[in-house]
Structure formats: structure tokens, C-alpha cells
Amino acid sequence: QQQVKQSPQSLIVQKGGISIINCAYENTAFDYFPWYQQFPGKGPALLIAIRPDVSEKKEGRFTISFNKSAKQFSLHIMDSQPGDSATYFCAASRRAGGTSYGKLTFGQGTILTVHP
Amino acid sequence: NAGVTQTPKFRVLKTGQSMTLLCAQDMNHEYMYWYRQDPGMGLRLIHYSVGEGTTAKGEVPDGYNVSRLKKQNFLLGLESAAPSQTSVYFCASSPYGGAGELFFGEGSRLTVL
Numbered sequence: 001q002q003q004v005k006q007s008p009q010s011l012i013v014q015k016g017g018i019s020i021i022n023c024a025y026e027n028t029a030f031d032y033f034p035w036y037q038q039f040p041g042k043g044p045a046l047l048i049a050i051r052p053d054v055s056e057k058k059e060g061r062f063t064i065s066f067n068k069s070a071k072q073f074s075l076h077i078m079d080s081q082p083g084d085s086a087t088y089f090c091a092a093s094r095r096a097g098g099t100s101y102g103k104l105t106f107g108q109g110t111i112l113t114v115h116p
Numbered sequence: 117n118a119g120v121t122q123t124p125k126f127r128v129l130k131t132g133q134s135m136t137l138l139c140a141q142d143m144n145h146e147y148m149y150w151y152r153q154d155p156g157m158g159l160r161l162i163h164y165s166v167g168e169g170t171t172a173k174g175e176v177p178d179g180y181n182v183s184r185l186k187k188q189n190f191l192l193g194l195e196s197a198a199p200s201q202t203s204v205y206f207c208a209s210s211p212y213g214g215a216g217e218l219f220f221g222e223g224s225r226l227t228v229l
Contacts, residue, residue, distance in 0.1 A: 036218075043221050046217045103164060109156075
């Protein structure tokens with residue numbers, strides 16, 4: 001079963017627009033929520049991450065919003081640029097304890113295209 | 117600095133053949149992972165290791181075996197390849213496990229005919 005569900009599968013925005021990608025998780029033991037960015041032919045790379053003790057984290061044009069009660073989190077890309085065109089993955093894990101320790105569960109991925 | 121290196125980058129196999137994918141990391145990380153990436157499925161964990169000499173099953177382990185004899189290397193083996201194993205395979209390493217940053221290799225594209 002897919003423990004982290006991501007939407008949309010693909011997203012097209014104009015340069016300067018806002019890109020929003022959403023994720024929902026099922027396991028309430030998850031306590032670390034990163035986003036990874038992947039360019040064609042490359043491996044994923046960490047973009048930004050959040051822990052559930054805060055509701056929002058911002059790094060430059062990238063913001064994670066986290067809603068613990070709804071078990072949802074989202075990535076907002078402000079002033080989207082053509083160079084942001086990539087595949088984005090949300091993910092979740094738990095920091096310690098239990099059989100899930102050490103494992104990062106990924107969403108299905110979103111292909112973002114930013115038109116000039 | 118090399119980071120995480122995967123070999124080979126491309127391979128074509130016939131059904132029933134065997135092969136091994138090699139992952140090497142030079143960051144002295146304890147944790148290593150093998151994921152497969154398929155369209156619309158995201159990254160799915162095959163096997164992982166929390167230290168030298170240890171391995172554990174992930175989400176989709178069937179048809180694969182792994183070994184971590186040296187801390188810097190994590191091998192993924194396919195004993196009898198099937199077309200369903202056509203995929204892009206990514207190795208990753210991490211100093212702190214899944215609750216910290218994973219460092220990925222550039223992937224190995226495997227086609228099974």
C-alpha cells in the first residue's frame with residue numbers, strides 16, 4: 001500500500017507563477033517530511049524538509065506547509081522559473097524506533113514544467 | 117569528491133540472466149539504500165542496510181538480493197531477471213538514516229527483454 005500519496009502527477013505553470021504540490025500520509029508515526037528534486041538523468045537531491053513541530057518552513061522561493069491534524073503537507077514554489085522544471089518527490093520517515101527506522105517512503109512524484 | 121557512484125549506468129539483460137549492480141560511497145555513511153523508480157510509482161525501497169554486514173527488506177524485495185560486506189559498498193543482485201524488473205535503480209546513502217538527508221547516485225537503467 002502507498003503510505004504517502006502525492007498530487008498532481010504533472011503540473012504546468014507559467015514563469016513567475018506559484019507551483020503547489022500536495023502530499024498526504026497515513027502513518028501517524030512519521031515525523032520527518034522532506035522534499036526531493038530530480039532533474040532528468042540525475043538522482044534525487046534534498047530540496048527542503050520539515051519536522052511536525054512547525055507548521056511552515058521557508059527557504060528562498062520554496063515553502064513547506066504542514067498540517068498535522070489533516071496529515072497533509074505541501075510544497076509551494078513562488079515565482080516559478082524554467083530552471084525549476086523537474087520531478088518533485090515528497091517523502092516521510094520516522095526518526096527512531098520501530099521497524100520503520102532508517103526507511104524513507106516516497107510519494108509518486110510530480111513532473112513540474114515551467115513555461116518561459 | 118565522488119559521493120555515491122553506481123555501476124553500470126546502463127545494462128540490457130535477457131529474461132533469466134543474472135547481474136549485480138554496485139554502489140560505492142566515499143562519505144563513510146552508515147546507511148545505504150536501493151530504490152527502484154518507475155513512472156507513476158515514485159521511488160520504492162527494495163532493500164536497505166543500517167551498517168556494515170547488515171541488510172533488511174524494503175517495500176519491494178522479491179527477486180532481489182543484497183550484500184554489504186564493506187561499509188562503503190552495497191551490492192544489488194538479480195538472480196533471474198524478469199521483464200518486470202525493467203526500471204531505473206538508485207542507490208543512496210545517509211549518515212543518519214531515513215530521518216536525514218539521503219545522497220543519491222545518478223541511477224542505473226536496466227532493461228530486461
